[in-house]
Amino acid sequence: MKFRKIALFCALVFLPLPLSVSAQEASTLKAKPHVIVLGVNGMELDIIRPLILKGQMPNLASVIEKGAYGKLRTVSAPNCPRVYTTVFTSTDPDEHGVTGFVVGGITANTHMLKEEPIWSMLSKPGITVDMANVPATFPVMPVNGYMISGMLTRGKNCEDGVLCAPKLSEVMGGDAVYPRGLQSELLKNVGDFYIDCERMPSAADLKGHEAAVIDQWLARVQLIREQQTKLFDYLLTERPTDFTFLAQSCEDRTGHWLYPITPFNVGYNPNINGVRQDAFPNQYIAFDKVLGTVLKHVDAHTYLLILSDHGIKPLREFEEKDPHAHMDHEKTTPVIAKHDFADGDDVPGSFFVMGPGIKNDFRLMGLGASVYDIAPTILHIYGLEQPKQMRGHVLTEIFGATDNRVAMHK
Ligand SMILES: [Zn+2]
Numbered sequence: 501m502k503f504r505k506i507a508l509f510c511a512l513v514f515l516p517l518p519l520s521v522s523a524q525e526a527s528t529l530k531a532k533p534h535v536i537v538l539g540v541n542g543m544e545l546d547i548i549r550p551l552i553l554k555g556q557m558p559n560l561a562s563v564i565e566k567g568a569y570g571k572l573r574t575v576s577a578p579n580c581p582r583v584y585t586t587v588f589t590s591t592d593p594d595e596h597g598v599t600g601f602v603v604g605g606i607t608a609n610t611h612m613l614k615e616e617p618i619w620s621m622l623s624k625p626g627i628t629v630d631m632a633n634v635p636a637t638f639p640v641m642p643v644n645g646y647m648i649s650g651m652l653t654r655g656k657n658c659e660d661g662v663l664c665a666p667k668l669s670e671v672m673g674g675d676a677v678y679p680r681g682l683q684s685e686l687l688k689n690v691g692d693f694y695i696d697c698e699r700m701p702s703a704a705d706l707k708g709h710e711a712a713v714i715d716q717w718l719a720r721v722q723l724i725r726e727q728q729t730k731l732f733d734y735l736l737t738e739r740p741t742d743f744t745f746l747a748q749s750c751e752d753r754t755g756h757w758l759y760p761i762t763p764f765n766v767g768y769n770p771n772i773n774g775v776r777q778d779a780f781p782n783q784y785i786a787f788d789k790v791l792g793t794v795l796k797h798v799d800a801h802t803y804l805l806i807l808s809d810h811g812i813k814p815l816r817e818f819e820e821k822d823p824h825a826h827m828d829h830e831k832t833t834p835v836i837a838k839h840d841f842a843d844g845d846d847v848p849g850s851f852f853v854m855g856p857g858i859k860n861d862f863r864l865m866g867l868g869a870s871v872y873d874i875a876p877t878i879l880h881i882y883g884l885e886q887p888k889q890m891r892g893h894v895l896t897e898i899f900g901a902t903d904n905r906v907a908m909h910k
Contacts, residue, residue: 547780575841581652590892610638628741630744631745632728641680655667698721718754733797757772759835864898
């Protein structure tokens with residue numbers, strides 16, 4: 501495995517610079533498909549369906565109308581680093597090495613990757629790549645483009661990097677930006693943005709000031725979302741690439757402690773859960789605005805893939821047996837919803853895709869599509885063969901019979 505990592509690193513370090521290629525090659529590079537992936541952590545279909553019906557997510561509704569969508573089968577006991585790394589590699593968590601937030605007592609990081617990720621597979625044949633705020637990409641790795649890390653970035657007031665938010669200037673223990681020179685450009689033009697979402701408040705912080713703490717926290721979450729939207733808009737405008745992968749994590753964080761539950765649900769605390777029942781649905785209304793910004797960069801030749809790594813559901817009655825079931829962050833933080841159920845089918849993710857040759861208004865039923873299928877499908881769009889270690893398959897069902905990228909690229 502070590503050998504493979506070294507080989508991969510060398511391949512990336514010695515990637516030809518776009519400036520050194522001939523004009524003919526440059527025009528070939530230009531013709532590469534344009535793909536934008538927008539990850540939204542833990543998007544729950546139960547929450548977004550009524551919002552779509554009420555017209556409160558007009559941008560996502562337009563993607564559904566123009567494209568294909570469905571549930572996305574996830575891995576067992578899903579959490580973001582575990583699932584995202586399966587998305588990157590189309591391999592099992594035990595194979596890719598990032599089995600959770602913490603692996604062998606160490607915060608999960610890219611040094612643990614044992615399988616080649618999609619950004620490397622795309623970089624090698626000269627596809628330009630941009631990754632921003634995607635979970636489990638810290639420290640950043642060399643790519644044929646740019647990478648800004650996301651969830652699990654370590655920094656000031658976020659020493660372990662788990663479920664907290666260092667600012668770009670506060671990152672410690674590795675690089676959050678590749679290439680390094682991009683960091684000063686981002687600080688100048690985007691500002692000192694938060695890389696992940698805000699840490700959830702502790703029971704002690706909440707006690708006696710619940711409504712005020714909730715409102716302050718939600719205001720911070722919105723600020724983070726606006727900063728990250730500015731980053732996405734900047735990158736898509738000033739540093740456009742063939743392949744772009746952006747991600748948001750505040751929606752999931754909110755769901756864990758502010759999912760709209762009723763008094764009979766496990767963990768219900770009227771002082772917290774009776775206060776802002778619309779806080780979690782409002783996250784998706786706000787996400788839809790992020791999507792609106794991204795859609796400005798989507799034309800008829802662009803593939804847009806919105807993807808959720810898992811859903812999130814209220815805690816189950818059987819978890820009452822565990823006195824810490826509804827506490828997180830070393831058992832200090834009250835949570836009333838989660839997604840790391842042993843059976844991943846309890847909390848499927850979702851995907852929404854539109855682009856050249858993708859069927860319109862097409863719903864993929866059941867759990868036939870999975871998080872393993874994302875990387876093979878992206879490679880397929882670029883006409884690249886799926887490597888043997890990948891366990892997923894190309895989502896051929898979403899492509900129209902007469903205008904299939906397979907036919908166009910083979
Ligand atoms: Zn979560």
